[in-house]
Amino acid sequence: MTLIVQKYGGSSVADSERIKNVAQRVAKVKERGEQVVVVVSAMGNTTDELIKLAYQVTNQPDERELDSFLSTGEIISSKLMVIALKSLGCKAISLSGAQAGIKTDTTYGQARIIAVAPQRILKELKQEKIVIVAGFQGITKRGDITTLGRGGSDVTAVALAIALGAQICEIYTDVEGIYTADPRIVPEARKSKQIGYEEMLEMASSGSKVIHPRAVKLGWVYRMPILIASSFNDNPGTIIHS
Ligand code: ASP
Ligand code: MG
Numbered sequence: 001m002t003l004i005v006q007k008y009g010g011s012s013v014a015d016s017e018r019i020k021n022v023a024q025r026v027a028k029v030k031e032r033g034e035q036v037v038v039v040v041s042a043m044g045n046t047t048d049e050l051i052k053l054a055y056q057v058t059n060q061p062d063e064r065e066l067d068s069f070l071s072t073g074e075i076i077s078s079k080l081m082v083i084a085l086k087s088l089g090c091k092a093i094s095l096s097g098a099q100a101g102i103k104t105d106t107t108y109g110q111a112r113i114i115a116v117a118p119q120r121i122l123k124e125l126k127q128e129k130i131v132i133v134a135g136f137q138g139i140t141k142r143g144d145i146t147t148l149g150r151g152g153s154d155v156t157a158v159a160l161a162i163a164l165g166a167q168i169c170e171i172y173t174d175v176e177g178i179y180t181a182d183p184r185i186v187p188e189a190r191k192s193k194q195i196g197y198e199e200m201l202e203m204a205s206s207g208s209k210v211i212h213p214r215a216v217k218l219g220w221v222y223r224m225p226i227l228i229a230s231s232f233n234d235n236p237g238t239i240i241h242s
Contacts, residue, residue: 003125004029005166007039007135007157011174012231013077014044022172022231023084026130030090035125037164039135039157040081042073047136047150063108067137068145071097074134074153081132092130095120097137097145101163102156104138104146111138111146113155116163133160154215162222169224171211172231177238178203178210194239216240 006029008022022040029036042050050070054061061069078094085092101117124131135153138146148155154171161169178200181189197220204213210228219226219240229237 001033001035003035003037003164003166004168004170005037005039005157005161005164006170006172007153008041008231009153009171009173010041010044010046012172013040013042013081016080018231019043019077019080019084023081023088023090025172025231026081027085027088027090030130037121037125037131037133037160037166038081039133039153039160040074040077041135041153043077043080046073046076064144067108067111067147070147071134071137071145074136078132078134085130085132090130091128092132093124094132094134095124096134097156098139100131100133100160102138102159104140104148106140106142106144106146108146110149111140113138113148113159116159118160118163121160121164149212149214151209151212152214154212155218158215158218158224158226161224162218166224168227169219170227170229171215172229173210174230174232175210175228176230176233176235177228178208178240192238193236194241197240197242200240211240 013019082092082094103115104111104113121131135156158169177191178195179189179191183189201216204211204216226240227237
């Protein structure tokens with residue numbers, strides 16, 4: 001049995017219809033006989049809204065509390081995803097980053113993953129469950145919740161894929177893959193079937209918002225193939241590999 005880690009970004013889980021759409025996609029993968037771990041981002045612009053709220057209260061929010069506060073966006077989407085999966089008759093469970101074993105340093109707002117302890121996920125997979133993990137967050141040695149920086153759910157997904165020995169890390173988003181140029185600006189831009197880690201890292205670091213640069217770096221170091229594809233159709237995406 002192979003294990004796949006999938007990640008769905010904010011636009012893919014922006015409302016209840018989209019959550020149901022993702023639940024159906026995930027259920028299909030499970031029906032194929034695959035083990036699935038799914039990392040979700042917060043719904044739509046939730047994180048922006050939460051940041052706005054905190055800064056309406058004070059222009060210097062306490063950093064520990066701010067990270068815990070921001071982590072709740074992904075908590076909401078992960079629970080709602082499991083509610084949707086269970087309504088389809090799937091066995092599933094949601095885990096926070098901390099419950100999923102994402103250990104980080106103490107750099108609030110920009111924490112780095114220092115280890116992944118995947119025992120709980122493995123236990124749930126053994127019981128045939130689909131495991132939904134709240135992205136973008138982890139826990140320090142002292143037990144405080146941290147966040148991984150904007151767009152950090154990509155990092156959660158690749159780190160989990162590596163720790164679990166997944167076959168591939170699939171990142172589903174609102175674009176169909178990596179293009180030779182921005183298709184909104186350059187009409188003749190083509191979608192690449194594949195791209196190397198180094199080239200992808202360059203693009204990610206110079207402002208392409210499709211994937212977090214740290215996720216590409218991690219994938220590169222551990223040679224984890226990463227697929228970028230759309231959650232809105234079944235068109236083939238772009239594979240990042242060596
Ligand atoms: N929700 C977080 C953000 O908006 C993390 C993510 O989307 O990956 O930055
Ligand atoms: Mg994102």
